[in-house]
Amino acid sequence: MTARRLMSARRLWVLTSTRADFGLLYWLLREIDNDPDLELMLAVTGTHLSPEFGMTVQDIEKTGLPIHRRMEILLSSDTRTAMTTAMGLAMLECGQALAADQPDMVVLLGDRFEIVPVALAAVAHGIPVAHLHGGETSSGAVDEYFRHAVTKLASFHFPATEAYRRRIIQMGEDPARVFNLGAPGLDHLHHSETVGRTALFDTLGLDPKRPTALVTYHPVTGDIQGDAHGEVAALLEALASFDGLQCVFTKANADTQGRAINAQLQAWCEANPQQGRLFDNLGQRLYHGCLRHLDLVVGNSSSGLVEAPSFRRPVVNVGKRQQGRITAANVISTSNDAEAIREGIRRALDADFKDGLLDMHNPYDRFGDGTTSRRIKDMLASVELTPQLLQKRFHDISIGE
Known part of the structure; x- marks a missing residue:
């Protein structure tokens, strides 16, 4: 597609730093790359470039999407000092990259710590920022600060629900630049090839006759006094108490204490090879196969709230990490206590509870037809880019507006 770009093509610099945000951005990246009036400048950083986290840049390469830049910012530590150092490296690397690339717009998704310095660098260079998945709240994670900070640095906003759109306007953003088009990651459900149940269990090396849970547990970064080891121990205790339940664990992210969580999960899986695989x-493709075919989802990943509802899959949402997000009827929220988690799992496995989800609507899928990414791309291509965008104004609202 690059060879036939128009000289006047709008240049969109899009950052991906984790497997999670790449999955959410995938169809938007495709839409941008397939539009001759747009030029995709894909910047890859963070855990994508880390062998410890699966070197997922290789997955990006397999898609055929052109990678414009690779920027290493991740350290071999996940302390809070390492996080702030990585943020500094992101500021340096992205500041230099944006100065050289001179894109027309920077596109960022979510609330990872590394996107804040990118947004700051873009504003410093006079480049407008478009932000996806703003307006959400997750008071159990330090991401809450990062997400809202990027909202105030951005000129265009693409929240995933109407409630989040209203919250962004409440933060003083111009309603004319806040577009509720839904969550772009859900386009996968309409366009991607599905994997069958037998093939999924064969690939994962699991017994298809046993009940199976998809488990992801990330650090609760908003709780400075939190005990990640104790929280994971309680989760594992609860899971182990269900005879025959096998678990598909995916690794925690690169936040503070993420490596310790992964080591704890690895040790448990090695000691209990018939119960869990990490x-x-x-x-x-396999992740969505798990959402489609496994019996339940357990942990504190936002995927349980945003994607699992489309599969009518029961979710046991553990702890405070996602506290405040909009949830559908499939979500059972519990504390970090082992008995509370056990009770949540019992309810999730109950046939009557599952039957009650058959007609459930996913609140993050506004149109339900796989067009969210195309609609976002069309807005990115058509919004007017003027010098006035960088003159940040606060839009006041009346009480009750």
């Missing part, structure tokens, strides 16, 4: 990275 995967660096399942990839989008």
Whole structure:
């Protein structure tokens, strides 16, 4: 597609730093790359370039999407000091990259710590920022700060629900630049090839006759006094108490204490090979296969709230990490206590509970037809880019507006 770009093509610099955000961005990246009036400048960083987290840049390469830049910022540590150092490296690397690339717009998704310095660098260079999945809240994670900071640095906003759109306007953003088009990651459900149940269990090396849970547990970064080891121990205790339940674990992210969580999961899986398997990275196809065919989802990943509802899959949402997000009827929220988690799993496995989800609507899938990414791409291609965008104004609202 690059060879036939128009000289006047709008240049969109899109950052991906984890397997998770790449999965959510995938169809938007495809839409941008397939539009001759747009030029995709894909910047890859973070855990994508780390062998420890599966070197997922290789998955990006397999898609055929052109990688414009690779920027290493991740350290071999996940302390809070390492996180702030990585943020500094991101500021340096992206500041230099944006100065050289001179894109027309920077596109960022979500609330990872590394996107804040990228947004700052873009503003410093006079480049407008478009932000996806703003307006959400997850008071159990430090991501809450990062997400809202990027909202105030961005000129265009693409929240995933109407409630989140209203929240962004409440933060003083111009309603004319806030577009509720839904969650782009859900386009996968309409366009991607599905994997069958037998093939999925064969690939994962699991027994298809046993009940199976998809388990992901990330650090609760908003709780400075939190005990990640104790939280994971309680989760594992609860899971182990269900005879015959086998678990597909995916690794925690690169946040503070993420490596310790992964080591704890690895040790448990090695000691209990018939109960659990830990995967660096399942990839989008297998991950969605798990959401489609496994019995339940357990942990504290946002995927349980955003993607699992489309599969009518029961979710046991553990702890405070996702506290405040909009949830559908499939989500059972519990504390980190082992008995509370056990009770949540019992309910999720109950046939009556599952039957009650058959007609459930996913609140993050506004149109339900796989067009969210195309709609976002069309807006990115058509919004007017003027010098006034960088003159940040606060849009006041009346009480009750």
